[in-house]
Amino acid sequence: MFKWIRWSGLIGFVVVVGLLAAFLIFAAGPLARMAIESVGSSVAGAKVEVDDVDFTLSPVGFELGRLTVANSDKPMENLLEFESAAATVDLAPLLMGKGIIRDLSINGLQFSTARTESGALASDSGNDQQDAADDATEENSLADQLSGNLPSAEEILARENLYTQAAGEAFKETFDRRQQQLDDALAAVPDQQRLDEYQQQVKAITSGKITSLEDFNQRKQQLQALRDQFKADKKAVNTAKDLIGETRVEVTGRLQDLKDAPAKDIASIKDKYQLNATGAANLSGLLFGDEAGEWATQALFWYEKIKPYLASGSDEAEEEEYLRPDGRYVHFPTDDPWPEFLIRHTAMSASTSAGDLAITGTDLTHQQRVLGRPARIDIDGQGLRTVDALNANITLDHTRSPSRDTMTLDATGWQLDSVNLGLGDTQLERASADMQGMAQVVTNSDGDQLTARLEGQFGNTEFSSTGNTTFAKELTAALQTINSFDIDARANGALQSPSIEFGSNLDSQLSSAFNQRLKAQQDKLEARLQGKLDDKINEFAGPYADQLKALNNDDQKLTDKLAQLEDMGRAELDNYVDQQKQQAKEKAAEKAKDKLKSLF
Amino acid sequence: MLSSLAKLLNALNSEVAPWQIALALCFALPVALTPFWGLHNLLILLVVLLVRCNISAFLFGLAVFSLLAMLIDPVSVRLGESLLSNPGLQDFWTGLYQNDFWRLMGFNHTLTLGGFVIAAMAFAPLFVLLRVLILQYRVKVMAWVNKLKIVQALKASKFYNIYQSLAG
Numbered sequence: 092m093f094k095w096i097r098w099s100g101l102i103g104f105v106v107v108v109g110l111l112a113a114f115l116i117f118a119a120g121p122l123a124r125m126a127i128e129s130v131g132s133s134v135a136g137a138k139v140e141v142d143d144v145d146f147t148l149s150p151v152g153f154e155l156g157r158l159t160v161a162n163s164d165k166p167m168e169n170l171l172e173f174e175s176a177a178a179t180v181d182l183a184p185l186l187m188g189k190g191i192i193r194d195l196s197i198n199g200l201q202f203s204t205a206r207t208e209s210g211a212l213a214s215d216s217g218n219d220q221q222d223a224a225d226d227a228t229e230e231n232s233l234a235d236q237l238s239g240n241l242p243s244a245e246e247i248l249a250r251e252n253l254y255t256q257a258a259g260e261a262f263k264e265t266f267d268r269r270q271q272q273l274d275d276a277l278a279a280v281p282d283q284q285r286l287d288e289y290q291q292q293v294k295a296i297t298s299g300k301i302t303s304l305e306d307f308n309q310r311k312q313q314l315q316a317l318r319d320q321f322k323a324d325k326k327a328v329n330t331a332k333d334l335i336g337e338t339r340v341e342v343t344g345r346l347q348d349l350k351d352a353p354a355k356d357i358a359s360i361k362d363k364y365q366l367n368a369t370g371a372a373n374l375s376g377l378l379f380g381d382e383a384g385e386w387a388t389q390a391l392f393w394y395e396k397i398k399p400y401l402a403s404g405s406d407e408a409e410e411e412e413y414l415r416p417d418g419r420y421v422h423f424p425t426d427d428p429w430p431e432f433l434i435r436h437t438a439m440s441a442s443t444s445a446g447d448l449a450i451t452g453t454d455l456t457h458q459q460r461v462l463g464r465p466a467r468i469d470i471d472g473q474g475l476r477t478v479d480a481l482n483a484n485i486t487l488d489h490t491r492s493p494s495r496d497t498m499t500l501d502a503t504g505w506q507l508d509s510v511n512l513g514l515g516d517t518q519l520e521r522a523s524a525d526m527q528g529m530a531q532v533v534t535n536s537d538g539d540q541l542t543a544r545l546e547g548q549f550g551n552t553e554f555s556s557t558g559n560t561t562f563a564k565e566l567t568a569a570l571q572t573i574n575s576f577d578i579d580a581r582a583n584g585a586l587q588s589p590s591i592e593f594g595s596n597l598d599s600q601l602s603s604a605f606n607q608r609l610k611a612q613q614d615k616l617e618a619r620l621q622g623k624l625d626d627k628i629n630e631f632a633g634p635y636a637d638q639l640k641a642l643n644n645d646d647q648k649l650t651d652k653l654a655q656l657e658d659m660g661r662a663e664l665d666n667y668v669d670q671q672k673q674q675a676k677e678k679a680a681e682k683a684k685d686k687l688k689s690l691f
Numbered sequence: 692m693l694s695s696l697a698k699l700l701n702a703l704n705s706e707v708a709p710w711q712i713a714l715a716l717c718f719a720l721p722v723a724l725t726p727f728w729g730l731h732n733l734l735i736l737l738v739v740l741l742v743r744c745n746i747s748a749f750l751f752g753l754a755v756f757s758l759l760a761m762l763i764d765p766v767s768v769r770l771g772e773s774l775l776s777n778p779g780l781q782d783f784w785t786g787l788y789q790n791d792f793w794r795l796m797g798f799n800h801t802l803t804l805g806g807f808v809i810a811a812m813a814f815a816p817l818f819v820l821l822r823v824l825i826l827q828y829r830v831k832v833m834a835w836v837n838k839l840k841i842v843q844a845l846k847a848s849k850f851y852n853i854y855q856s857l858a859g
Contacts, residue, residue, distance in 0.1 A: 095743050417726075423781070
């Protein structure tokens with residue numbers, strides 16, 4: 092019955108297949124290690140090293156020792172590393188050269204760990220340190236731009252061309268010029284001694300008995316000479332008075348200009364230095380700009396690393412239409428599809444600065460169209476040091492075109508501690524935040540389009556600052572009045588250059604706080620400026636105050652002198668006429684008496 | 692190739708049953724018309740080794756049909772494509788696809804399916820034809836061939852030495 096069977100052939104087949112299998116079993120570990128290091132290095136752009144890889148038969152799979160993936164941007168740092176990993180694989184797909192990992196568990200996953208030797212590939216010996224230095228310079232730029240741009244009152248006064256200074260100098264010039272004119276004019280005005288002499292002279296001329304006509308004429312001439320002198324003196328007095336009047340008007344005008352100048356200076360300085368809340372608008376965007384930018388950079392870094400290996404649906408569709416001479420695989424609906432590579436389920440614990448995170452991944456493959464399901468990564472953290480609960484879900488859906496990659500984030504009770512705001516050495520000392528975020532990247536013919544939104548509610552906020560700049564102090568003082576705030580950040584547009592908008596009631600709160608702080612500070616500054624400017628006024632107007640007072644006194648004295656001169660002139664003339672009349676009367680009376688006596 | 696040809700001639704001229712040679716050549720056809728590295732070919736090899744068919748003929752047939760496959764491959768691919776995309780067969784293929792064994796056989800590969808279907812369709816007729824041809828060769832051609840001058844010349848060549856060494 093078994094005559095047609097060649098038993099030696101069967102034994103030979105079994106032996107050959109057995110030898111091949113044994114070779115593969117023993118070589119699988121080293122081959123896998125070589126593949127991981129070679130392919131991993133080309134993907135990461137830096138050294139990928141694994142201590143050892145063992146192939147296991149029951150269950151069929153691999154066990155990996157410590158694996159490190161160097162950071163291509165920072166060769167002395169690992170992008171990630173893990174202590175050990177174990178993977179069980181499906182045998183049937185493996186026979187077809189397909190790596191279907193049923194379960195992958197990774198222990199001791201850590202990010203950004205230090206390396207003892209450079210992880211740069213031989214071809215990547217770039218100027219990493221220079222790049223790092225450039226990055227540091229860029230990071231400080233925002234703080235540098237914003238710190239210390241509010242100078243002190245002294246600096247402002249020293250820096251600016253002040254109206255007060257100009258008005259003071261104009262006042263001084265006017266006063267000095269008028270003073271010279273007044274001195275000249277007052278020199279022509281008779282002084283009190285001369286007026287007394289006039290008084291005595293007038294009295295000498297007008298008193299006593301006029302003895303003769305000659306005496307009278309002589310006195311009359313003397314009086315006329317005095318009257319002419321009075322006239323000249325009166326003219327000098329009037330000239331001086333007019334000059335005093337003009338001086339008073341001009342100097343008063345200049346003085347008013349000087350008094351008005353500080354207000355103009357303060358208005359000008361306020362306008363120039365923007366000591367108002369306008370400068371504080373959208374400050375929340377500045378506050379979170381650097382931090383958000385860093386997060387976005389990290390997220391994009393990982394996304395860009397993964398994305399090239401997520402084939403888009405359109406590419407596979409083209410492949411399907413193309414009839415190759417070597418043939419192709421046609422896939423049918425199934426609950427158990429076999430892409431070239433697939434991790435059905437993976438679980439890992441990652442150690443971060445915030446604590447341990449549980450990360451699970453399902454359906455991780457570069458051929459999602461074959462699998463028919465999107466890849467999903469869930470990150471869960473409970474009872475972390477700084478976050479009560481953290482949950483992030485990432486769905487990479489490349490099962491159809493356009494592809495959609497979505498991430499949602501939900502963090503509650505995030506205890507922020509000493510977060511550098513990058514503004515004026517200001518820190519968010521502590522706060523409790525709840526955050527909800529969503530980001531989606533849609534890849535179509537226009538490229539990668541990002542739609543992202545992040546909402547956050549911050550409570551129990553405390554701010555502090557070690558900065559000594561005025562800006563830092565003002566910012567801290569304004570922030571200290573804020574106990575809670577919300578933020579709402581959005582990013583839309585091309586993935587590499589989205590338009591980012593930050594909205595927050597911190598703006599309005601900060602603006603209000605800034606308004607109050609700035610109002611108080613502005614009043615203080617204005618008072619200091621006013622004081623300084625008053626000093627300048629005193630510097631200019633002070634020495635002239637007595638002279639201005641003396642000017643007014645001079646004016647009054649001149650008025651008195653003028654009246655006195657006029658009185659003196661009028662008094663002599665009246666006395667003389669009366670005397671002549673009296674004498675004429677007396678003579679007429681004596682004549683009349685004599686005539687009457689002769690009649691009787 | 693010379694060695695294979697010599698072995699084939701040895702088999703043809705020996706007491707090896709014609710069906711053994713014909714069957715070996717027929718088994719070589721699917722292996723040649725489908726991608727070599729496949730589990731289905733491993734099974735065919737197992738059958739070739741297990742059944743007392745002529746291995747020399749199998750190897751010779753594999754070489755010859757592989758040359759033929761270069762012409763047939765496009766036809767095989769188109770046939771496999773049409774079969775796998777045939778709406779009436781979708782349920783059948785989908786059913787097979789749920790089974791790991793059939794997926795390991797690579798039935799859903801267009802060249803594998805097309806080449807295998809052509810080989811399967813040709814298997815029985817080819818077997819009968821080859822068996823008849825071998826019988827006719829032994830009865831009518833072998834003695835006549837041995838008398839040919841060219842064969843006489845070959846007998847003096849390296850090829851004949853190989854043939855002789857194999858024939859023992």
